Amino acid sequence: MKRAATARLRPAALVHNLGIARRAAPRSRVMAVIKAEAYGHGLLRVADALAPHTDGFAVSCLEEAFALRNAGHALPLLALQGFRDGHELVHAARQGIAVAVHDPVQLRLLETTPLPRPVRVWLKLDSGMGRLGFPAEDAFVRLRALQNCANVATSPVLMTHLACADEPGRAENAAQLARFEAATRDLPGERSLANSAAILGLPRAHGDWNRPGILLYGASPMADGDARRHGLQPVMTLQAPLVAVHDLAPGDAVGYGATFRCRRPTRVGVVAIGYADGYPRHVPSGVPVCLPQGRAPLIGRVSMDLITIDLTDLPGAAVGDPVTLWGEGLPVEEVARAAETISYDLLCAVAGRVRVEEVAGNAH
Numbered sequence: 001m002k003r004a005a006t007a008r009l010r011p012a013a014l015v016h017n018l019g020i021a022r023r024a025a026p027r028s029r030v031m032a033v034i035k036a037e038a039y040g041h042g043l044l045r046v047a048d049a050l051a052p053h054t055d056g057f058a059v060s061c062l063e064e065a066f067a068l069r070n071a072g073h074a075l076p077l078l079a080l081q082g083f084r085d086g087h088e089l090v091h092a093a094r095q096g097i098a099v100a101v102h103d104p105v106q107l108r109l110l111e112t113t114p115l116p117r118p119v120r121v122w123l124k125l126d127s128g129m130g131r132l133g134f135p136a137e138d139a140f141v142r143l144r145a146l147q148n149c150a151n152v153a154t155s156p157v158l159m160t161h162l163a164c165a166d167e168p169g170r171a172e173n174a175a176q177l178a179r180f181e182a183a184t185r186d187l188p189g190e191r192s193l194a195n196s197a198a199i200l201g202l203p204r205a206h207g208d209w210n211r212p213g214i215l216l217y218g219a220s221p222m223a224d225g226d227a228r229r230h231g232l233q234p235v236m237t238l239q240a241p242l243v244a245v246h247d248l249a250p251g252d253a254v255g256y257g258a259t260f261r262c263r264r265p266t267r268v269g270v271v272a273i274g275y276a277d278g279y280p281r282h283v284p285s286g287v288p289v290c291l292p293q294g295r296a297p298l299i300g301r302v303s304m305d306l307i308t309i310d311l312t313d314l315p316g317a318a319v320g321d322p323v324t325l326w327g328e329g330l331p332v333e334e335v336a337r338a339a340e341t342i343s344y345d346l347l348c349a350v351a352g353r354v355r356v357e358e359v360a361g362n363a364h
């Protein structure tokens, strides 16, 4: 039996949010990023909803790309971490999956592995993020090596990733863009630079292909963001029922470690969700949840299967009421900030035992 905790998913919101990415960057094609089970929303469910609207899908690893091909998806697919060995490379080529190439070992495999047909390559250049990619200045040499390789199809896409796009005003963005532009100025091939934040905040980073992830799911990609300001709609609303209500007196404690003590006569609500469902354990008292009657603060520690909230100011709340942890009525980035993390972390952590329900239509 599945838990009472439920992730209500609205596929129409995915389509709406993808439209926002298109309007923000009308000259770019969209490689929708659905890695990590589509940020916790379910790989195939999200792929099915977006397939008629996107130009391709990006995933982290080839396993995810194979799952999409097996499910019948024929769109361009990109494995952002490329291939780890010749075996993976052969299968990527056979199934027509583009691979990111970011280090010399992969180049050597491309040159030495017999392939059933050429594979599409995205050349990953490090313009300042310091994670994956060849130094941007090596773009010419690496591109020439790929062009001379019979296993590589057409002209590789030149790709880089921005470290600070969620704060568009930071100097690192201009520095990365300048470095990438200088290193690739005279080179052929399509370009891809923009994640969600750059799509909304850095028009100069718009390329032939953009790579929106988090915005598709309706969370703001900006560090100080507000999804509604960008017109984004939450795709996931995480809910659980109120399973108990009781009254405590001043001085009474709530939850493990007795970290919370009532300062007033307090009506405590108990909600059937906990850290084993993916609700973050390390949130402080005061993080909001949302009931039909209004918002209430979390009090005490998060348990494995339960949380406790202060219902004193919501006298109408009753056992059985749905409690929203994030989503419609309570933006996930607001909860993330209170939890000292980011929306990506909360969405990806939703556990497999949480029930999933699809909701039709757009949010009101």
Ligand SMILES: *Cc1c(COP(=O)(O)O)cnc(C)c1O
Residues within 6 Å of the ligand: 033, 035, 080, 161, 194, 195, 196, 197, 211, 212, 213, 214, 215, 221
């Ligand atoms: C995850 C990822 C993205 C998407 O990032 P968002 O911030 O979710 O839009 C884009 N490009 C690369 C290389 C990524 O790893």
